[in-house]
Amino acid sequence: MSRTLYDLAGEDPARRFSPFCWRSRLALAHKGLDVETVPWRFTERERLRFSGQGKVPVLVDGEDVVADSWAIACWLEDRYPDRPSLFGGEGGRAVSRFLNNWADDALHPQVARMVVADIEPLLAPADRAYFRESREQRFGMPLERVSADRAERVQVFRRDLLHPLRTTLGQQPWLGGEEPRYADYVVFGAFQWARVCSAFELLEEGDPVAAWRDRVLDLHGGLARATPACGAAPALEART
Amino acid sequence: MSRTLYDLAGEDPARRFSPFCWRSRLALAHKGLDVETVPWRFTERERLRFSGQGKVPVLVDGEDVVADSWAIACWLEDRYPDRPSLFGGEGGRAVSRFLNNWADDALHPQVARMVVADIEPLLAPADRAYFRESREQRFGMPLERVSADRAERVQVFRRDLLHPLRTTLGQQPWLGGEEPRYADYVVFGAFQWARVCSAFELLEEGDPVAAWRDRVLDLHGGLARATPACGAAPALEART
Numbered sequence: 001m002s003r004t005l006y007d008l009a010g011e012d013p014a015r016r017f018s019p020f021c022w023r024s025r026l027a028l029a030h031k032g033l034d035v036e037t038v039p040w041r042f043t044e045r046e047r048l049r050f051s052g053q054g055k056v057p058v059l060v061d062g063e064d065v066v067a068d069s070w071a072i073a074c075w076l077e078d079r080y081p082d083r084p085s086l087f088g089g090e091g092g093r094a095v096s097r098f099l100n101n102w103a104d105d106a107l108h109p110q111v112a113r114m115v116v117a118d119i120e121p122l123l124a125p126a127d128r129a130y131f132r133e134s135r136e137q138r139f140g141m142p143l144e145r146v147s148a149d150r151a152e153r154v155q156v157f158r159r160d161l162l163h164p165l166r167t168t169l170g171q172q173p174w175l176g177g178e179e180p181r182y183a184d185y186v187v188f189g190a191f192q193w194a195r196v197c198s199a200f201e202l203l204e205e206g207d208p209v210a211a212w213r214d215r216v217l218d219l220h221g222g223l224a225r226a227t228p229a230c231g232a233a234p235a236l237e238a239r240t
Numbered sequence: 241m242s243r244t245l246y247d248l249a250g251e252d253p254a255r256r257f258s259p260f261c262w263r264s265r266l267a268l269a270h271k272g273l274d275v276e277t278v279p280w281r282f283t284e285r286e287r288l289r290f291s292g293q294g295k296v297p298v299l300v301d302g303e304d305v306v307a308d309s310w311a312i313a314c315w316l317e318d319r320y321p322d323r324p325s326l327f328g329g330e331g332g333r334a335v336s337r338f339l340n341n342w343a344d345d346a347l348h349p350q351v352a353r354m355v356v357a358d359i360e361p362l363l364a365p366a367d368r369a370y371f372r373e374s375r376e377q378r379f380g381m382p383l384e385r386v387s388a389d390r391a392e393r394v395q396v397f398r399r400d401l402l403h404p405l406r407t408t409l410g411q412q413p414w415l416g417g418e419e420p421r422y423a424d425y426v427v428f429g430a431f432q433w434a435r436v437c438s439a440f441e442l443l444e445e446g447d448p449v450a451a452w453r454d455r456v457l458d459l460h461g462g463l464a465r466a467t468p469a470c471g472a473a474p475a476l477e478a479r480t
Contacts, residue, residue: 091328094417095335101404101411102342164341171341177334 002036003028006048006058009039010122010197016227017119017196019108019189020069024057026185027073029220031083035059042127069189070100073182086182096183099175103186110157111190111202113139117147118198118230150200157202162209169208173215180219188216188224195229242276243268246288246298249279250362250437256467257359257436259348259429260309264297266425267313269460271323275299282367309429310340313422326422336423339415343426350397351430351442353379357387358438358470390440397442402449409448413455420459428456428464435469 005025008018016022016037028035040047045054051067059066059075066075077086077093087093116135120128120143132143139146165187168175175183191213194202203210217225245265248258256262256277268275280287285294291307299306299315306315317326317333327333356375360368360383372383379386405427408415415423431453434442443450457465 085331088331088334089329090417091325091332091421091423092330092335094328094412094421095332095339095415095423097411097417098339098404098408098415098423099335101407105403105407106400160346163345164338167341167345168338171337172334175335175338177330177337181331181334183331183335183338 002060002062003033004060005035005037006040006056006060007037008056009041009124011124012122013039014227015122015196015230017122017193018056019103019111019193021057022189022192022224023069023182023185024059024072025223026188026216026220027076027086027182028059029223030086030180030182030185031076031080033076033080033083041124043124043130070097088176088181092176092181092183096181096186099183100186103190106161107187107190110153110161111194113146114150114153114157114200114202115147115194115198117143118200122197122230154200154202158204158207162207165209165212166207169212174212180216184212184216188213192224192227196227197230199230242300242302243273244300245275245277246280246296246300247277248296249281249364251364252362253279254467255362255436255470257362257433258296259343259351259433261297262429262432262464263309263422263425264299264312265463266428266456266460267316267326267422268299269463270326270420270422270425271316271320273316273320273323281364283364283370310337328416328421332416332421332423336421336426339423340426343430346401347427347430350393350401351434353386354390354393354397354440354442355387355434355438357383358440362437362470387440394440394442398444398447402447405449405452406447409452414452420456424452424456428453432464432467436467437470439470 005021005028007016007021007025009016016039025035025037040056048054048056048058051058051065053067055067057067057069057072059072061079064075066072073086074093087096116139120131123131135143172178174180175187191202194200203213245261245268247256247261247265249256256279265275265277280296288294288296288298291298291305293307295307297307297309297312299312301319304315306312313326314333327336356379360371363371375383405415412418414420415427431442434440443453
């Protein structure tokens, strides 16, 4: 049976950077399911018309079409119940929903502020104007100004926002408990997004959150590590 | 079999305000377990010596002594597995640990800043000096100054910190999913703490988080609602 995931890509089709798509890729790997990923760009909304909406990830699994990372995770859990569980029971699914919203509503906006200025030059030419315009409207200022204070911002981010993550990872090896689960992939998506798009380092060496991120990079045969980090991007400071 | 919970109280022994003790009281009620609660004050550490530490909640269940709200929840889940589950499976327990840490590390410090100045006059006389000294040391300023900006602080608290809670409660009736679980009690503890200690209102009418708080107040025969709200406290502004 063919299985396809539409996956956000930069100009380089190997640069897969959507935090939401990474949640779905790791969820598929967790279930042991093969998938062909198809590179997709922001301005290719027409190509997703079959899914009834215009955003990735979109999973096509045989006859089924599922859009939205949370919906995909729930669909995989219900469709493949005999494979390793993403949630570890109904209570896990329910509370993972809070964690999913914490990532979307609290973690992502902070990560976005720190890396958004690095993303535009990595995009396909047709995507760049769309990206700059939509993001400058969201933040109400030029992208370079959004990220300009990141050296200070990252200190507060590490100390305050990551505090509950750090405490949890001092108590158990994974956010999912004794083994990785969807909770880990939800939070990891944000760090993978930053890793693939920006040379700016969100985490300090020695932070238990950094050690955990490294362990997620190694999961499922190093799936996430196989997408290279953005080490070669010019520093923000050099471009402004 | 006798079962006792040592529970933080104000000068009025009916004023039970510890967010951690409320987690345990609701967990016991969730399991359908009777318990005698014993009022305890901050400066009565000697009375807890039998537990090997000096903080509440402490649960004494027959021969067993368990301290710390998270440890009590896990102990209840394991000791009474045939009663309604607090976590809904191992995945629920693991991810609830993150939510527990989010409440401790992110939610409580913000609530404390807004209500701490209201707490001291409610305490037993012997507790007042201890409370003021320890909290002023923690915040590095007089209690009245800590809470002085709460009219502005609460706006950001509602908009940003509560955002993931609000999103989740728009998707499912309880943080625990289709039914209340320990995740609900963890977060509710913070709102009950504020409700019992302060007339300052953390939530706006119409906020789905306020509607959820009301529903938790009604659970288990209105257990949490039976402890009166602090409506009679003089306004902070009138005392400074």
